[in-house]
Amino acid sequence: MSKTDVSGLSMLGSQVEAPTSPETAVLEKVPNNNAGTDYVVRFTAPEFTSLCPMTGQPDFAHIVIDYIPGDFLVESKSLKLFMTSFRNHGSFHEDCSIYIAKRLVDLLAPKWLRIGAYWYPRGGIPIDVFWQTGEVPAGVWLPDQGVPTYRGRG
Template identity: 85%
Template sequence: MPNTDVSGLSMLGSSAEIATKPEDAVLERVPAGHQGTDYVVRFTAPEFTSLCPMTGQPDFAHIVIDYIPNEWLVESKSLKLFFFSFRNHGAFHEDCSIYIAKRLIELLDPKWLRIGAYWYPRGGIPIDVFWQTGKPPEGVWLPDQGVATYRGRG
């Protein structure tokens, strides 16, 4: 039977504060119940927001994170609150995207992780940021992230 011990979690099932900056956001993890089985976990955040560090105007992204767990899974409420912590945070698209991935790697030590950050246009140019930790394990079903490239009115 999978280990589902959630006794150490501080946010799940209770009211939680939203951090004012990503470095202060608490990410929590739970034991992966199927260690030894390679499977992909996907989180999609279609309404991610942060601020332009130069103008202070809002930036919007559709973020897709895929990872293959090792011993841990990210607790989804803590991930949602982590994403919220970017709402008043000024950083470039690339910085936000890679920071998210690196925080998850630090927390989870997954077998593999990739992030696709599909940013909506700023100044008429959409910026997409893609990164992964290496090749995924053989035999893992890895679906396309399903986000179309930006087309505007075309």
């Protein structure tokens, strides 16, 4: 097993202030020591928060990101800080969800990526947002995201 090159990372192992906005948040990547092997990496953020751009009230989501890496992996501390940067950011559910996915695609150029953003009700209506870069490559085992649709207290 080869050692991962972490020489270009600026946050891992250091105390870092949370970014003030998604636009200023830095996402970092590391080389994928298993490039050429198709496998799925999953990140789950069950307590994601952002703000409603109209009322400033908090919005909550359970976000699941699956991707098949190419030459790079996202460094998880930078991803956590990036996700945290939405906490005081006002944007609609759709904008937050797609922005997260596209930032990762721009950074990593993965073989494939999907996001499932399961937002809790706003105004009585849950808004779920789904996006992926294309068809899942053949032969890849891709589990269900495991987040049931919103059922209220029923």
